[in-house]
Amino acid sequence: MKTRQLGTQGLEVGANGLGCMGMSDFYGPRDEAEGIATIHRALDLGVTMLDTADVYGPHTNEALVGRALRGRRREAVVVATKFGIVRGSDPLARGVSGRPEYVRSS
Numbered sequence: 001m002k003t004r005q006l007g008t009q010g011l012e013v014g015a016n017g018l019g020c021m022g023m024s025d026f027y028g029p030r031d032e033a034e035g036i037a038t039i040h041r042a043l044d045l046g047v048t049m050l051d052t053a054d055v056y057g058p059h060t061n062e063a064l065v066g067r068a069l070r071g072r073r074r075e076a077v078v079v080a081t082k083f084g085i086v087r088g089s090d091p092l093a094r095g096v097s098g099r100p101e102y103v104r105s106s
Contacts, residue, residue: 001046006078013078017049018042024061032064039068043077053082054106081106 002015023035039050050069052061062081069077083106086095 001048003048011078013049014047016047017051017080018047019051020061020065021051021053021056024057024064026056030060032067035064036068039065040072043072048076049078049080051080051082053085055082055085055087058087 003012004015005012018039020035020039023032023038024030042050050065052065054062056062057064065079069079083103084096084098086097086102087093088095
């Protein structure tokens with residue numbers, strides 16, 4: 001797979017990554033086994049970047065990605081996680097936060 005350099009610190013990832021949002025939220029019921037199998041297959045095909053965020057689930061997607069990577073070439077995978085959109089008890093409500101303490105916690 002072709003690679004791309006991210007930033008100026010030498011981080012290199014495959015040109016194709018895997019967005020994991022739909023494995024935990026937004027598109028219907030979750031199927032953890034299928035999500036983990038999808039991540040494993042992507043790794044087998046050479047994917048080296050997985051995209052997640054604390055808002056997916058919320059918080060359950062990052063945990064799913066962690067379970068999928070446990071014992072599987074973790075050092076060869078870049079996990080990109082995002083922050084900024086926050087959810088409360090109302091599943092339809094969204095907010096935005098760039099507060100330093102939120103950024104660190106996410």
